[in-house]
Amino acid sequence: MTSATTLTSALEPQHRERLMHLAREASFEAGTRLFEEGRRADRFWIVRTGTVSLDLHVPGRRPAVIETLGHGELVGWSWHFPPHLWHLGAEAMSPLRAWEFDAETVRKMCAEDSEFGRVIAVWVGQVVAQRLHASRVRLLDLYAPYGSGVLT
Secondary structure, eight states: OOGGGSHHHHSOHHHHHHHHTTOEEEEEOTTOEEEOTTSBOOEEEEEEESOEEEEEOOTTSOOEEEEEEOTTOEEOOGGGSTTOBOSSEEEESSOEEEEEEEHHHHHHHHHHOHHHHHHHHHHHHHHHHHHHHHHHHHHHHHHSOTTTTOOO
């Protein structure tokens, strides 16, 4: 993920402080599934330590790992957009410590403060755009005929 989408670079201090006021500490053992594709997206995390892999269900195969996230990165964006269902799956690749946020509370705060809501929407939108690009590149690596992903 690019540095422009990490918490410290994406949000101004006053918005970051408002968001962090809602944070709860969470820890996960390596191998723990944080969420599954298609299930209800009711929370999200920001990585403090450890790594998380994002994966995509591929029928008849193991899930394809799309991206690995680390310190300061947002885990989960589906909570921000109706119908609030996960678009990917996520698993702790190492012991994970993260800040956890209740999605409904954050969405309510965004609705009550339009400037805060705009900042969060832009941040999450940047993350979505980056993840779509990473997904495309990874799926081309895995499944496309040799050379089909090269643009000239």
